[in-house]
Amino acid sequence: MTFKNPKAKEFHVDGTKIPDVNFDAGDSWAGLMPISGDPDETRKLFFWFWPTTNASNKNDFLFWTNGGPGCSSLEGFLQENGPISWSWGQSEPTPNPFAWTQLANVVWVEQPVGTGFSQGTPSITNDDELAAQAMGFLEQFLNVFEELKGSDFWVSGESYAGFYVPYIANWIYEHPGLEVNLKGIWIADPSLSWGLVQQEIPALRFAQAHADLFPFNATFWAQLQNISDACGYTDYLDKFVTYPPAGQLPLPAGATFNNVTRAVGVSADCRMHSPIQREVSILNPAFDVYRVSDTWPTLWSVIGFPESTQQFVYFNRTDVQNAIHAPHINWETCSSGSVYSNGTGGPGRDTSVASTLSVLPNVIEKSVRTVVVHGLADFILVAEGTRIAIQNMTWNGLQGFQTPIEPDSFTVDNMGTFGTMHQERGLTFVEFSFSGHMTPQFVPWAAFQTIAFLLGKRPSPSTT
Known part of the structure; x- marks a missing residue:
């Protein structure tokens, strides 16, 4: 791919000169792009754009962001779905056989302001403002890379x-006005509702289902069961998460509600997720909430996430920063400061309503395809909690899935059964076996099938 605008040359990255990459990764473009056309704009997002390696996919353009809030999309690039893979325990980078650039042109964007190499003072208080800045970035990006x-x-x-x-x-x-044709979204192990829903309610059932990895003594199990019973968690999924739902799902006894902010929380004596995580970390010093099957020894990570045990953090090296036109700053995988403002210039928290209760239904209804995937070994956000969030969401005229999610309903090509899958009214939901929180990192072959489906490259995420 070539670009006529001379400004594009300022962002060009030579694929033969990326430090420690001992193969020609190909041409890419990286650097800082402002979020508006204001010549005095100080807020800029860092991006790394890679063209597709398959010319037949040149008309597809995919945007990737990690979460956090404030976690770098370069994590996703280097350890999940980019063309260069340097994952946990790897001695050096290698070509990624499941790179999403095989399917589309892809841009990895460190956003919002305050994330990674991105520059400027965080000024957003909610995700409508975040979205406006992301769209402003894309407008500036497309002015330079106008062939997209x-x-x-x-x-x-x-x-x-x-x-x-x-x-x-x-x-x-x-x-309307962005000069691309938005077709749909893909989100993995997503924050879709309150922590009460995606952490507290399903936590005990998760630990019980993985008792070999949560080998608590009988006394602690009994304590957890007492909390679960008293707080209304024990039979919540069996009683309320039905197909179809009987109505809006109720808050359990352990819930708290803020009449001013409308936020739902959990009472201190009904916390289940943190005590389980704290106690299992004593029994397994290498316990990883992102993938509960991890055990000793802890694998090193070249970007220092989730553990920093190596001599350097790759994106903190000056030679790497020079190669990708990044500023010479102390890069962090996840920002140590807030990427939201309190509205008066100080750090704040996101005031947005969870997407299943606000914007996601509209997105599903306007999209060609919407895909939600979740790793079954993820404990930071639990798959059964995502099921609760979906069953409490109304889209295309109905609440939740109308028929049950069947076991063993998702298969991977040449591998066989790999989890579950369910599709209704424009929403595809897939649960991956063997995977923790970062599905393109842990089961890249399974994630690849689902993103290929999103992009219309295959008729189903599952083997047909």
Whole structure:
């Protein structure tokens, strides 16, 4: 792919000169792009754009963001779905056989402001404002890389991108003018509801289902069961998560409700997720909430996530920063500061309503395809909690899935059964076996099939 605009040359990255990459990775473009056309704009997002390696996919353009809030999309690039793979325990980078660039042109964007190499002072208080800034970035990006205008466009991400991605897509749908054709979204292990729903309610059932990895003594199990019973968690999924739902799902006894902010929380004596995580970390010093099957020894990670045991952090090296036109700053995988403002210049928290209760239904209804995937070994956000969130969401005229999610309903080509899959009214939901929180990292072959389906490259995410 070539670009006529001379400004594009300022962002060009030579694929033979990326430090420690001992193969020609191909041409790419990276650097800082402002979020508006204001010549005095100080807020800039860092991006790394890679063209597709398959010319037949040149009209597809995919946007990727990690979550956090404030976690770098370069994590996704290097350890999940980019053309260069340097995952946990790898001695050196290698070509990624499951790179999403085989399917589309892909841009990895560190957003919002305050994330990774991105520059400027965070000023957003909610995700409508985040989406407006992301759209401003894309407008500036397309002015430089104008050959991408008119592309079919897809927005993807993971974790807190369960907020980011639906809000970005909704903003684009509701504010026409971006010179691409938004077609749909893909979100993995997403934040879709309150922590009560995706952590507390399903936590004990998760630990019980993985008792070999949570080998608590009988006394602690009894304590957990008492909390679960008293707080209304024990029979919640069996009683209320039905197909179809009987109505809006109720809050359990352990819930708290803020009449001012409308936020749902959990009472201190009904916390289940943190005590389980704390106690299992004593029994397994290498316990990883992102993938509960991890055991000792802890694998090193070249970007220092989730553990920093190596001599250097790759994107903190000056030679790497020079190669990708990044500023010479102390790069962090996840920002140590807030990427939201309190509205008066100080750090704040996201005031947005969870996407299943706000913008996601509209996005599903306006999209060709919407895909939600979840790793079954993820404990930071639990798959059964995502099921609760979906069953409490109304889209295309009905609440939740109308028929049950069948076991063993998702298969991977040449592998066989790999989890579950369910599709209704424009929404595809897939649960992956063997996977924790970062599905393109842990089961890249399974994630690849689902993103190929999103992009219309295969008729089903599952083997047909």
